[in-house]
Amino acid sequence: xxxxxxxxxxxxxxxxxxxxxxxxxxxxxxxxxxxxxxxxxxxxxxxxxxxxxxxxxxxxxxxxxxxxxxxxxxxxxxxxxxxxxxxxxxxxxxxxxxxxxxxxxxxxxxxxxxxxxxxxxxxxxxxxxxxxxxxxxxxxxxxxxxxxxxxxxxxxxxxxxxxxxxxxxxxxxxxxxxxxxxxxxxxxxxxxxxxxxxxxxxxxxxxxxxxxxxxxxxxxxxxxxxxxxxxxxxxxxxxxxxxxxxxxxxxxxxxxxxxxxxxxxxxxxxxxxxxxxxxxxxxxxxxxxxxxxxxxxxxxxxxxxxxxxxxxxxxxxxxx
Numbered sequence: 001x002x003x004x005x006x007x008x009x010x011x012x013x014x015x016x017x018x019x020x021x022x023x024x025x026x027x028x029x030x031x032x033x034x035x036x037x038x039x040x041x042x043x044x045x046x047x048x049x050x051x052x053x054x055x056x057x058x059x060x061x062x063x064x065x066x067x068x069x070x071x072x073x074x075x076x077x078x079x080x081x082x083x084x085x086x087x088x089x090x091x092x093x094x095x096x097x098x099x100x101x102x103x104x105x106x107x108x109x110x111x112x113x114x115x116x117x118x119x120x121x122x123x124x125x126x127x128x129x130x131x132x133x134x135x136x137x138x139x140x141x142x143x144x145x146x147x148x149x150x151x152x153x154x155x156x157x158x159x160x161x162x163x164x165x166x167x168x169x170x171x172x173x174x175x176x177x178x179x180x181x182x183x184x185x186x187x188x189x190x191x192x193x194x195x196x197x198x199x200x201x202x203x204x205x206x207x208x209x210x211x212x213x214x215x216x217x218x219x220x221x222x223x224x225x226x227x228x229x230x231x232x233x234x235x236x237x238x239x240x241x242x243x244x245x246x247x248x249x250x251x252x253x254x255x256x257x258x259x260x261x262x263x264x265x266x267x268x269x270x271x272x273x274x275x276x277x278x279x280x281x282x283x284x285x286x287x288x289x290x291x292x293x294x295x296x297x298x299x300x301x302x303x304x305x306x307x308x309x310x311x312x313x314x315x316x317x318x319x320x
Contacts, residue, residue: 025084025085025262025265026057026058026059026085026086027059028059028086029059029060029061029062029086030054030057030059030060030061030062030085030086030087030088031061031062031064031086031087031088032046032050032061032062032063032064032088032089032090032252033063033064033066033074033075033077033078033087033088033089033090034046034047034063034064034065034066034074034090035065035066035067035068035071035072035073035074035075035089035091036065036067036071036074036092036094037065037067037184038065040184040185041092041122041203041205041206041248041250041286042071042090042091042092042094042250043065044205044286045119045120045250045283045286045288046063046090046119046250046252047063048279048282048283048286049119049270049273049274049279049283050063050090052273052276052279053269053270053273055273056269056270056272056273057266057269061088063090069102070094070097070098070101070102070157070159070160071091071092071094071095071098072098072102072105072106074089075089075091075095075098075107075113076105076106076107078113078253078254078255079106079107079112079113079255081255082255083254083255083256083257083258083259084258084262085254085258085259085262085263085266087254087255088116088252088253088254088266089113089252089253089254090119090250090251090252091250091251091252091253092161092248092249092250092251093161093164093246093247093248093249093305094159094160094161095109095253095302096109096302096305096306096309097159097160097161097164097309097313098159099306099309099310100159100306100309100310100313100314100318101158101159101313101318109302109306110299110302110303110306111256112255112256113253113254113255113256114253114254114255114256114258114263114295114299115251115252115253115295115296115298115299115302116251116252116253116254116258116263116266116267116270116295117251117252117266117267117270117271117274117295117298118249118250118251118291118292118293118298118301119249119250119251119252119270119274119283119288119291120249120250120274120283120288120289120290120291121223121247121248121249121250121288121289121291122203122204122205122247122248122249122250122286122287122288122289123204123221123222123223123227123247123248123287124161124162124165124201124202124203124204124221124222124246124248125201125202125204125207125211125218125220125221125222125227125230125233126166126169126199126200126201126202126218126219126220126221126222127192127199127200127201127202127207127210127211127216127217127218127219128140128192128198128199128216128217128219129192129193129194129195129198129216129217130214130215130216130217131195132195132198132217134217134219135217136219136239137219137220137234137239138239140199140219141173141175144173144175144176144177145174145175148175148176149176149177149178150178151175151177151178151198151199152177152178152179152180152197152198153166153170153177153178153179153180153197153198153199153200153201154180154181154182154187154188154191154192154197154199154200155179155180155181155182155188155200155201156181156182156183156184156185156188157181157182157183158179158181158318159313159318160181161246161248162185162200162201162202162203163179163181163318164246164309164312164313165201165222165246165248166179166199166200166201167312167313167316167318168222168243168244168245168246168312169201169220169222169236169241169244170316171243171244171312171315171316172236172241172242172243172244173241173244177198180197185202185203185206188200188202189202189206189210192216193210193215193216199219201222203248203287204221204227204229204230204248204287205285205286205287205288208229208230208287211230218230218233219233220233220234220235220236220239220241221233221234221235221236222236222244222245222246222247222248223235223245223246223247224237224245227287228284229287249291250288251298251302252266252270254266263295264295267294267295271292274290274292
């Protein structure tokens with residue numbers, strides 16, 4: 001009987017301490033891990049949001065880049081961190097691709113992480129060198145079908161979001177192409193500009209200045225609707241391609257056992273920060289659109305993305 005009372009007393013203390021801890025959160029700086037290199041869209045966009053979010057929360061958010069293995073190294077570090085709301089993860093579409101590319105991940109996304117805030121979505125846009133003769137995506141597809149395997153595309157790595165965009169397009173168009181993975185987007189852009197590869201599904205924010213300066217041609221956008229910044233570039237559906245759409249999303253996650261009221265408080269503060277006109281203007285310049293959803297909706301969205309990416313990677317014959 002004593003042991004029952006003792007354990008009940010201890011449990012009561014644990015609940016009380018957890019509640020008190022949540023009530024005081026945040027009482028010190030928050031560490032945000034970005035599992036990608038500095039300067040990428042997956043790095044720049046969260047930093048813009050965290051600057052405003054820190055003011056909303058009344059605590060500094062310190063950002064650390066921990067790139068490697070498609071974002072899985074930095075993600076694993078946050079999974080292992082204390083679930084106290086002081087370790088957060090800024091991730092992207094790459095998170096939902098990693099289970100198909102890395103079958104022996106040291107974590108389970110849906111079990112070990114919980115969604116906290118959807119920052120927004122962006123498009124990838126198919127760009128080609130100006131030296132190529134293609135003026136429309138139909139021209140491109142016709143040429144690719146006439147010369148199977150002779151056309152090459154670049155990506156920032158096997159299983160990256162831009163790689164999946166290209167593979168979904170390729171499968172929908174029924175063409176054979178050669179994949180050339182690079183270490184980073186700058187190298188891909190250099191080879192597009194130099195005419196050494198034929199196309200690249202480039203993040204919108206990176207592609208916009210190149211398109212506006214006439215240094216590349218844009219043939220199709222990856223999203224279900226046209227981008228406001230590129231009103232003349234069609235969607236896959238508009239050119240007769242089915243199941244070719246893809247979005248590049250960015251969001252914030254916490255370790256799965258983080259108290260729910262901390263997650264809710266973070267989500268509420270993030271929602272307020274994202275709703276500010278100045279923030280929306282800053283994100284629009286980066287090609288990012290709002291994509292509001294609750295943490296529960298975001299969990300379901302990520303689970304759906306994981307399942308869909310597994311199918312695409314299998315259909316494309318991409319090997320882990």
